[in-house]
Amino acid sequence: MGIERTGYRLRLVCDAEYCRNHLGKGLLEVDGDSLSRCEWAARDVGWRLGGDTVLCTDCNAAETRRERLSANEQSDSAQKMTxxxxxxxxxxxxxxxxxxxxxxxxxxxxxxxxxxxxxxxxxxxxxxxxxxxxxxxDGRLTAFWKALQSPTSFEAFCRLIDATPLSQIEWRQANTTMAAVTTGKSLAERGAAFFINNRQSRQGLGKDFATLSRNRTRRGMNEQVSSWLTAIEGLPEIHERLKRVVILNxxxxxxxxxxxxxxxxxxxxxxxxxxxxxxxxxxxxxxxxxxxxxxxxxxxxxxxxxxxxxxxxxxxxxxxxxxxxxxxxxxxxxxxxxxxxxxxxxxxxxxxxxxxxxxxxxxxxxxxxxxx
The missing domain is CATH 3.40.50.150 (Vaccinia Virus protein VP39)
Known part of the structure; x- marks a missing residue:
């Protein structure tokens, strides 16, 4: 935070990213005590004055974490963040x-x-x-996410999906698997059935097979086929991203x-x-x-x-x-x-x-x- 002096009041200018983008300057104002009103937190927050800067005690942990990153580390982080x-x-x-x-x-x-x-x-x-x-x-949905996350299940999941074209026959079979008791089905099989049922259906509702375009193509092929293949191509990056995440049902x-x-x-x-x-x-x-x-x-x-x-x-x-x-x-x-x-x-x-x-x-x- 920076500071501005206006009359007998001290106005604090918050440099936190959210406050800077959404609330602007003059976020906090005090009359000489150690508390000030934060409009985002909707309550009084503590602050410390040191030299020409003001540090909000509520933001301290996040601000310190960001400051520890060197310029190179910030660049590497930005490149990793896809x-x-x-x-x-x-x-x-x-x-x-x-x-x-x-x-x-x-x-x-x-x-x-x-x-x-x-x-x-x-x-x-x-x-x-x-x-x-x-x-x-939704246990079927979380089974899909767990299939994407697990190293062993993901390999089996990908083999099943790679062998599945956009097809009303395949979609119906996945629909049948989804509706049946899944005891005995592997996590990869349950995840693949959910993905096919969802991705090949109209609006992802799982009730009807996707409506096929008749007046345009994408990537030189049927638009829905292209969309199906694009979704498959993006799965490895999502698998990597999910390694950092805890999934609950x-x-x-x-x-x-x-x-x-x-x-x-x-x-x-x-x-x-x-x-x-x-x-x-x-x-x-x-x-x-x-x-x-x-x-x-x-x-x-x-x-x-x-x-x-x-x-x-x-x-x-x-x-x-x-x-x-x-x-x-x-x-x-x-x-x-x-x-x-x-x-x-x-x-x-x-x-x-x-x-x-x-x-x-x-x-x-x-x-x-x-x-x-």
Whole structure:
């Protein structure tokens, strides 16, 4: 941080990357004591004055870690950091919003995604100096990620995928494998069936075989064949990236409780409220959303007539003392708006066209990002 003197007040100018890009100068102001108001943290933070610089005690660990990197190490780190494309399609995925989401993240040491999906944010995020944990309740999805991560399973997985063309016959067979009891199937076989079912289906929903283009080609071949081959070509880089990541298959609320800490950042991208969009396979009910919001906040705007239990059962969730920070994605809804207001969470609205639409003029949607 740098300092500016304005009258009898001391204005601190925060040089942290997030604050510099989003909040600008004059972030912190003090009247001579050792505390100042940080608008991003939404609370008083400590600071130290040394010479002509000011160091925020909240940012100290992250700033020190960055300062230890020499110019050469920073260059090497930048070369290692390759932004990867998610391997499959995902309804409600954040591939086109990942850069904006990452820009909103405050400094952190421990990064946790509670609803991982197809991993578009993690795969575009810098990994240096951060421990990473991802979770999803869908066991078939996490089996796919584990097949990509495991050295032995990945080799077998690649042999299966390399031998599979884009084909409605192959897609139907994968669909049958997905629907059947998978006892006796190897991790590679389960992962391959999921990948084929997802990547060769329309919009990644796994319900219908992909719609084939008739009026254009890509790389001199059918557009969907090209897309399938491109996805396969990118798998080795994702395999390398996943070596640094812990993969969980558990309830999101349990993961938040277990992984919380003062240096933790949670990115929560739950299936959106059913009333705000078309549905996917693994849904969250209104009551599920209420419980998630209760755990993240201190108050929740619950409609008792829609909640599936006595409102009093939310008490333990509301009383739990969260230490970390979070980013939470969602479409506009009264439940989220009112809860955010009660907890004084920050909100950033991002406009994006509906990528899943086949219409020439795509509907513009608003994705909200809430943060504590």
């Amino acid at each position: 932004k990867l494309t998610q391997p499959g399609k995902w309804h409600g995925g954040k591939f086109h919003l990942a850069k904006r989401i990452i820009e909103l993240m405050p400094p952190h040491v421990h990064y946790v995604e509670t609803h991982f999906g197809m991993g578009s944010v993690l795969l575009q995020k810098d990994f240096e100096g951060v421990s990473e944990v991802v979770n999803d309740i 558990d309830d999101a609320l349990k993961v938040i409780r277990q992984q919380d800490g003062p240096n933790t950042l949670f990115y929560c991208d739950p299936p959106y409220l059913a009333e705000t969009r078309s549905s996917g396979e693994y849904e969250m009910t209104y009551s599920d959303h209420v419980r998630l919001l209760a755990l993240l906040g201190r108050s929740v705007a619950v409609d008792a007539s829609r909640f599936d239990d006595a409102v009093e059962t939310l008490g333990p969730l509301l009383e739990w003392q969260r230490k970390g920070k979070f980013l939470l994605s969602g479409y506009p809804s009264s439940l989220y708006y009112e809860t955010a207001g009660m907890n004084t969470w920050h909100r950033v609205d991002i406009q994006i066209d509906n990528k899943a639409s086949s219409a020439k003029t795509k509907e513009i949607k608003t994705v909200c990002m809430w943060a504590n």
